[in-house]
Amino acid sequence: MTRPLDPDLFAACDDARPMIRIGDKWTTKLVVCLRDGPRRFNELLRPLRGITPKVLTESLRAMERDGLVVRTAYAENPPRVEYALTPFGRTLLEPLAAICTWTAQHQSTLNEVRAAS
């Protein structure tokens, strides 16, 4: 108990902005959306209820820049574009699952606690 804090634990998070925008509103949900294979723009727009095309584009571009997602455009008519997780992006699935499981398991606890206050 009360061992000194390990400074290294913060090394990865010390930047003004988080390396991965795990904290933002959509990135994690997008990763989950893409876990079973490539999805098209509208296939992402729909299940993420409430996201606007602008924000979806921004999020996907950011994830592309970070190498989490690849965008593939097919020269067809009507145009078809597919987004898929890269192998690197897939490495996020496991730690993210841990958080999702926690949330699913403890959501009711949280609701009770909040209702009581």
Next chain:
Amino acid sequence: MTRPLDPDLFAACDDARPMIRIGDKWTTKLVVCLRDGPRRFNELLRPLRGITPKVLTESLRAMERDGLVVRTAYAENPPRVEYALTPFGRTLLEPLAAICTWTAQHQSTLNEVRAAS
């Protein structure tokens, strides 16, 4: 591949605001800071470089409301206040560790990818 999306996976995250403010700038760091035992206000203020007392207070109050943290004030002079994780708060440590590990392992990859673009 390309199995249909499991809608339940989003059930826990469908609210306008996340149940737990995992996404915010300080909550996760505070959990990590408190993992080894109770800490005093200034013991949290210092290692979280850059946080202001106002924001620290706000964050701790929010975590208190959610039952993640307990505040204990000792009637001494000078005043002493300790913050500690509740058992419930401790359940967050494991999934959070998964994310921390991921970040630590892949930070360099991310840096390379960004430098290349």
Next chain:
DNA sequence: CTGTATCCTCATGGATACTG
């Protein structure tokens, strides 16, 4: 279908100073 272009709101969180 797959996006862009504008405009705008609003909450997070930072700066600074002060108090019991």
Next chain:
DNA sequence: CAGTATCCATGAGGATACAG
């Protein structure tokens, strides 16, 4: 030591409309 009190900057994200 452990906060409060103000004020304010910023940018993520939303609304809406339009385009290739």
